[in-house]
Amino acid sequence: MxxxxxxxxxxxxxxxxxxxxxxxxxxxxxxxxxxxxxxxxxxxxxxxxxxxxxxxxxxxxxxxxxxxxxxxxxxxxxxxxxxxxxxxxxxxxxxxxxxxxxxxxxxxxxxxxxxxxxxxxxxxxxxxxxxxxxxxxxxxxxxxxxxxxxxxxxxxxxxxxxxxxxxxxxxxxxxxxxxxxxxxxxxxxxxxxxxxxxxxxxxxxxxxxxxxxxxxxGKPLSLCPGETGTDSSSPFTASPGNKSNKKNKLSGGAIAGIVIGSIAALLLLVFLLIFLCRNKSSKKTSAVDVAAVKQHPESEVVSHDKSISDLENGNGYPTAAAAAAAVAVNKVEANGNGNAAAGGGAKKLVFFGKAERAFDLEDLLRASAEVLGKGTFGTAYKAVLESGPVVAVKRLKDVTITEKEFREKIEAVGAVDHQSLVPLRAYYFSRDEKLLVYDYMSMGSLSALLHGNKGAGRTPLNWEMRSGIALGAARGIEYLHSQGPNVSHGNIKSSNILLTKSYDARVSDFGLSQLVGPSSTPNRVAGYRAPEVTDPRKVSQKADVYSFGVLLLELLTGKAPTHALLNEEGVDLPRWVQSVVREEWTSEVFDLELLRYQNVEEEMVQLLQLAVDCAAQYPDKRPSMSDVVRSIEELRRSSLKEEQDQIQHDNNDIEL
CATH class of the missing domain: 3.80.10.10 (Ribonuclease Inhibitor)
Incomplete structure (x- = not known):
């Protein structure tokens, strides 16, 4: 003691x-x-x-x-x-x-x-x-x-x-x-x-x-005066006086053999090209008559000016079917006068309230079509009708519910009306075919705009465009959530955000997760899916918020969720952003096209923080879509005010 x-x-x-x-x-x-x-x-x-x-x-x-x-x-x-x-x-x-x-x-x-x-x-x-x-x-x-x-x-x-x-x-x-x-x-x-x-x-x-x-x-730039392109210390570089160089010279016989082999390879290549050209000429061109597919009902129309990767990425419309309506032609006409035998009654296009009935099923089946992309719920097509209208048609796959359930659920989707949503205009249901008709969005999807053409003709997405797209998409999702506590989108991703000619965002594919089976959710959607989601048909509003957070990160970084890998496999976009921000490398996160705009760094960082909050690991840590909309509106107002203040400041300088 x-x-x-x-x-x-x-x-x-x-x-x-x-x-x-x-x-x-x-x-x-x-x-x-x-x-x-x-x-x-x-x-x-x-x-x-x-x-x-x-x-x-x-x-x-x-x-x-x-x-x-x-x-x-x-x-x-x-x-x-x-x-x-x-x-x-x-x-x-x-x-x-x-x-x-x-x-x-x-x-x-x-x-x-x-x-x-x-x-x-x-x-x-x-x-x-x-x-x-x-x-x-x-x-x-x-x-x-x-x-x-x-x-x-x-x-x-x-x-x-x-x-x-x-x-x-x-x-x-x-x-x-x-x-x-x-x-x-x-x-x-x-x-x-x-x-x-x-x-x-x-x-x-x-x-x-x-x-x-x-x-x-000097490397990696152009060589300095007096430097040579080879590294003198390389073990593979012989000194000028090394007599062994003479031994390395090729004999005349070896050179002749190389020449003959090269000529043979060239001839083989020419024959191969001729064979491919003949095969190609037998195929269809990019725009075809849908009805012509009747002879080969299982084929799909693919535009030759697009690569398979373009089609998979959805360069135009989210996911679905119109030329695929060609598959329905056989079944429809087999029962006479455009009626299909599903449930025993006549089958036709069903239009929703405000939709203009400018065409019918026959017009749709005769339309020329072009594949736009394959997505979670099916394949999407651009259909150009003979009467002039252009629509997007989605051919659903793996629909597992009854006709009565389908009609109830799809009519609820058709009743949704908001300026930030892509409206569903009509649908067709038969035992073998389920088609949805939407307005066609000529500017395509956000995914195509972010990850598509990177060449000289590309339209750069500036801050105003990106923040405006974020706000439009958020408003569309917020409206869906306002329809009831159990109403969610269920499949939010950049290929489901379509754009008008003025780059206003329109949310598509809402309500479709309730129509199809769980097999219609490929791995490529996993980058947007909240960690708590086990059944893609049961996605909560908080899970929607997570997906929207990933979408915001994609919009700010320019990286697709599945491509945001570090030096290890399986690192998703939210984790990558959080790791970089944690190390204070925030400028490394943003898309290079955004770093040009020096006067909105604060707003960019704020939107990045909002995206990270949305993509929180636990649902109760995520904001509501109403909170998200208010936050984006506020930072856009702040950005606009700073721009106006800068313009006024510049004008004052000019006057002085």
């Missing part, structure tokens, strides 16, 4: 420790408030009456010490004063990216000797890269891209022996790139500066994109 004197000493030590901790926390709190008062920030609504800053947005603590400060895209502006970071010496991560900070870095940043991650990209910081920065030996990731830093790249970067990421692109840096032979970098970029000279040997493993926009030479 401790003596009274020892107890007093122990108590005194505890009091001193608590006092020191309290004083340390108070100084950190004061430093953060001083930072806020110096550089502002529209979202820094920190509660100054709260004694601990550890509960403030963007602040993370470990044992009452501020170890992470995340303030991305919160409209910080002006210069960071000296004296802030000398009271935040335990920082391990500092993120001030996507703001409007100016001037040079404060010298007391060198006090943060535990700093591992420093993200300053996309500000207006200037001056030379300060030498005191190289007194931070623990740095692992440093991003200073898209600022106005000038001067040379110091050889002192070699001090960062733990550095894995170094981004210095889009600045005003000049001179040559030093030999950074003490670094083992995974990521490196100095593009779009004023650099010259040759690329150091140890950096030549990085791609051209890391060096473009400078006056540099």
């Amino acid at each position: 401790l003596s009274p004197a020892a107890m007093k000493v122990l108590l005194l030590l505890l009091v001193l420790l608590v006092t020191a901790t309290s004083a340390d926390l108070d100084s950190q709190r004061a430093a953060l408030l001083a930072l806020r008062s110096s550089v502002g920030g529209r979202t820094l609504f920190w509660n100054a009456t709260n004694q601990t800053p550890c509960n403030w947005a963007g602040v993370q603590c470990d044992r009452d010490r501020v170890v992470e400060l995340h303030l991305p895209a919160v409209a910080l502006s002006g210069q960071i004063p000296t004296g802030i970071f000398s009271n935040l010496t335990h920082l391990r991560t500092l993120s001030l990216r996507f703001n409007a900070l100016t001037g040079s870095l404060p010298s007391d940043l060198s006090s943060c000797v535990d700093l591992r991650n420093l993200y300053l990209q996309r500000n207006l910081l200037s001056g030379e890269i300060p030498e005191f920065l190289f007194n931070l030996p623990e740095l692992v990731r440093l991003n200073m891209g898209f600022n106005n830093f000038s001067g040379s790249i110091s050889n002192s970067f070699n001090n960062f022996t733990r550095l894995k990421t170094l981004f210095l692109e889009n600045n005003q840096l000049s001179g040559s790139i030093p030999v950074l032979d003490r670094l083992s970098l995974d990521q490196f970029n100095v593009s779009n500066n004023l650099l010259n000279g040759s690329v150091p040997q140890n950096l030549r493993t990085f791609s051209q994109d890391s060096f473009l926009g400078n006056s540099l030479c």
Whole structure:
């Protein structure tokens, strides 16, 4: 048992420790408030009456010490004063990216000797890269891209022996790139500066994109004067004086054999081409008369100017059937006068309330057709009727319910009327064929627009278009959810978001998951499916929200869910985005076409956060679609106001 004197000493030590901790926390709190008062920030609504800053947005603590400060895209502006970071010496991560900070870095940043991650990209910081920065030996990731830093790249970067990421692109840096032979970098970029000279040997493993926009030479760029295209150190390169080269020369007989073999291969290729051309000429052209398919009812009409991958991706309409109506022709005409023997009654197109009855089943069967794509519920066709209208027809597959159930469910779908939904105009039901007729959307699907043509003729999707598409799709899904607590879409994906000529979004394929069996849900839909969904016919509204979150991520990143793989198999899009954002590489997430728009970074980050919230692992953590619509409306208003303010500012400058 401790003596009274020892107890007093122990108590005194505890009091001193608590006092020191309290004083340390108070100084950190004061430093953060001083930072806020110096550089502002529209979202820094920190509660100054709260004694601990550890509960403030963007602040993370470990044992009452501020170890992470995340303030991305919160409209910080002006210069960071000296004296802030000398009271935040335990920082391990500092993120001030996507703001409007100016001037040079404060010298007391060198006090943060535990700093591992420093993200300053996309500000207006200037001056030379300060030498005191190289007194931070623990740095692992440093991003200073898209600022106005000038001067040379110091050889002192070699001090960062733990550095894995170094981004210095889009600045005003000049001179040559030093030999950074003490670094083992995974990521490196100095593009779009004023650099010259040759690329150091140890950096030549990085791609051209890391060096473009400078006056540099050497691999991976063009060779420097005096360099040769071969590596003299290669074991496969013989020296000029090596006599063994003579032995490697081909004999005349070998050369003759190569020539004869080449001629034989060429003749074989010519015969093969002739055979293929004859086969091709016997096939149908891209647009055919649907009725002509009667002779081969099991064939499908495929446009020759589209690849199989185009058809699978849905370049035009979600999924379904019109030329497939050709298959129904045999069965319909076999029973006389357009009547099919399903249930014993006459079968015809059934139109919904507002739909104009401009054609009948016979007109549809005579229409020329073109496959648009194969989807979850069947195959979709563009049908051009002789009377002029163009419609999209979906041929359903794997319908497992009775005719009575089908009619009840499809009539409920046809009764849905909203400007952000693709209206169902008519349907046809027989024992063997189930056809749905929709308005044709000439601009195709969001999937085709994002992942289709990447060439010179491509229309880039800017921020206004993408955020508008997101809002339109969200409104359509919100309307479906408003029809009742058990009403959901069940198959939200980018190929089911169709676009008008003005790029307004229309949601399609709603209500169809109740018509088909579980076998109609291929693996390619899995990237959008919420983790709790086991039966694709039973999808909750919260599961719809998850799918919409994946759709937003696809819209922002330009990546299809099944293509967003890192270095391991099976990494889905939400997990990939979260892993990148967690490492503060947010600019790496966005589609390159979006990074052109410098004035909407904050809105982009906000929409990204909304997408991550929607794709939360657990349903109760996801917002409702009404909340999603309100959030997108708000950030679009914010974006529009900033644009108007910028226009007014520019006009004022012109007047002055």
